[in-house]
Amino acid sequence: MAQTPTSLQLKDAGNTLYLKKDYIGAYAKYTEAIVVDGDNAVLYANRSACCLAIEKYLDAAEDAQKATSLNPYYPKAWARFASAQAALLRYQGSVISWERALDALPRQHLSAAELKQKHEFEEGLRSAKLCLAIVNERGAPEGSIKIHKPDQEKLPWRIAQRILPRMRRRNQEEASKSSAWVIAMAWEEFGEGVKLMRQLKTTPREGQQFLSEGTSGVLPLLTNGILRDRRVFHISGARWFDDYNKQLDFEVKVTKAWPTLSPQQVLYQAKRGLRQKGWDEVRPAISTTIRAWVMLGLLDSLVGRAHHVALEHFRKVIEVLELGRVYWKTVPKEQRGSIFDDAFIRGIHAYSKDPGLNSKFQLALLFQEADDLIKETRADHYLPEMPYDPGFLSSFYIYPIGAGLAAKGFYHAQMAEYVTTREEILDHSHKAAQFYLESANTYPQDDENHAWYLRCAVEYMWKCGTELRVTLVVLKRMREAIPKMKEIWGFVETGKMEELQMFVDAEEMLLKEVDRGKVTLGDLAAPVWAIDKKDIDILHPAYMIMSGTEKRTQKEKVFTPYASGSNWDSEGFLEGQF
Incomplete structure (x- = not known):
């Protein structure tokens, strides 16, 4: 032996x-x-x-x-x-x-x-x-957190709530074509969660003991709201984290949850609990555990900007949920809880497709997971008879596809930086433009992501070589979307707005050059800042210098056509792709 x-x-x-x-x-x-x-x-x-x-x-x-x-x-x-x-x-x-x-x-x-x-x-x-x-x-979380207190009436969810009555007067198909539904419904849950969180009271007792009085179920409201739309998350007071930690401790005690255990230990405790007490005891415990991990990931990503740490939390969540769906596949949905539903898991997958990855291996993994997310979302048909609001449908059936397509665009954009041959750079730039454009088309015109991914598509159209007749169409779509976007998303990051304005200025400059006869709609043209010098040497050896606009002191470069330009149609779509 x-x-x-x-x-x-x-x-x-x-x-x-x-x-x-x-x-x-x-x-x-x-x-x-x-x-x-x-x-x-x-x-x-x-x-x-x-x-x-x-x-x-x-x-x-x-x-x-x-x-x-x-x-x-x-x-x-x-x-x-x-x-x-x-x-x-x-x-x-x-x-x-x-x-x-x-x-x-x-x-x-x-x-x-x-x-x-x-x-x-x-x-x-x-x-x-x-x-x-x-x-x-x-002012990062490790030090003193800066709490911004803008005009409450100008916050996106407040504006969206004022827009919704107008949306409801339209038919459902038209009404759902607005991001107002998404952010308003996200705020409805997140805002209610914050309100209840602040109502928790702790009273000191003898010794080191405290008596807590509050409402359980705040974690589901917070996580559901953020998974509907992460942009709803904001810190509305200096005591926010203190209030949240007290609420978390309260719910962990009430539900007897296991947030400090590993995924395998959580599954073990859940199985043991089912044998002894049944789903009425286990369901709230496992839900609180999962949602506590989700909040850790969300806070690490949104507040701490530690995306690599956030991904660890999300992987723990996905491991428990995927294995749990195998272990308890015959258990009715209402017994095991909503965390095992397709929509909830899809929300985690969509959120975890963060493009903050930079190695070839991680990029390949990102591409595959994004592709899986798109396929799974398209295969999961919602039931029309279910009382879903348009915001729910967008958050869990439409926006995940947009996020997946953007992740695939990011993959090809990064790969265009890794490869060295002219053919490979053109191919990856071409595909990056394709996926960014399809992602933009997924979002409503008044969502900031629509205009932003149109901008990304144009960037890589310029890099892969695209006729002006196409890039100008996409630039026009982006420009026309910006006022609609600003109606709700007036607080778009300053850096993003400056980037969008650069592309609006580029459209104006290129149109002027067309009017002057310096270029034709069949030429490949881009502003000087849009193409790196190394890309010019590799991809576009023939180009000419043109005079700059009144707004710029530097000169603009316009490229002449070359043999292997991308095959786009006049509406800015790849032929045969959309």
Whole structure:
């Protein structure tokens, strides 16, 4: 009979794999060792190192924190905790952990290895302090959050609420062609959630105990509102995060949820709970757990701008929901809860198609997931007899397709930067324009995404070579959409509005050049700022310099046609594509 390996043997095997950079294999060995010896700080610290190597920062932080609790005087554990916190943009905690790592080293007579550690820890501490100073200066969440208080009546959801009566007087098909439904219905849920969240009261009792009185079900309102349209999220007061954390603690206690557990542990607890108590007990617990993770992801993405961390939370959500749908596929929807519905899962998938990825492997994964999202959404036909509002249909059946198409456009736009041959650059630019244009056509004309993705489409039409007769049509559509967009989205980011205005100015300049006879509608023309010099040399070796407009001091370049221009029709659509 084979002898069971000891924790030391498993640790040594993990060390060997780690040195070979087989981090997944090493992680597995350290996990086996932890099963044998769960109170060994070294094992948790080593597994944390594996998580750092494979960029699983939440898991790295959890393991490192466990190691510091088992041995508060273990320098490497504090250092790995500090590294994980920095990766999660938690710089204040990272500074404290680096200081604890230095304090855990001997005061004198340090060995060569300890001197090296001291230098590394000091460098880590300096870096964390610098990052903390930067985010404090910018008003990021780690420092003082800047609360903007614009005119409430000019907020998009307020404007949308005033527009809705006019929309309702139209037939449903026409009414649904406005983003007013999307943002107004998103605010209806999110705003109600914030109102109820603020009504939570906590009363101190004897000792360290507090009595909380409030309304459960706030998390569903907040998450549903943001998943309908993330643009509804805003921080409306300095106590927002404090109120939210109290509400979260309240709902976790009321529903007996498990937000601190891993996906596998959550599924285990859910199965055990079903055997003992049934769905009435498990449904609220698993819903609160999932929605707490969703909120973590949303806050990391929207407030902390830590998109890589947000994706970790969303992957945990998707893992539980996808496996749960397999385990409980025969359970009626009303018993297992709305979090297992197609629309909810699609909302998570659509949100997680964040284009903040920059490696070829990640881009390929993004493209495949975006393609899957589009196919699944188109295959899932909603039932007309269901009492869906037009905003729901847009949020979960139309906008996810637009998001998926934009992600595919982003993929090809990034790949155009990676490849080197003329044919590859043209091909990826051509496809980027195609997907951005199709994405723009998915959104209502008064949604900011409509005008923005038309702008993106024109950018890559210029890069792949497109006749003026086509680019001018798309530029006109963008220009005509901007006033409709501004009616609701007057608070579009200043940077975006400046970008859109540049393209409006470009249309005006190009039309003037056509009137002057300098170019024809059959020429490939673009402003000088639209094409990089390297792209000119590779893609458009023949071009001429033309005089600038009154608004610009620099000259504009207009390119002459070349043999392999893109095949678009006169309405700005790729022939045979739309």
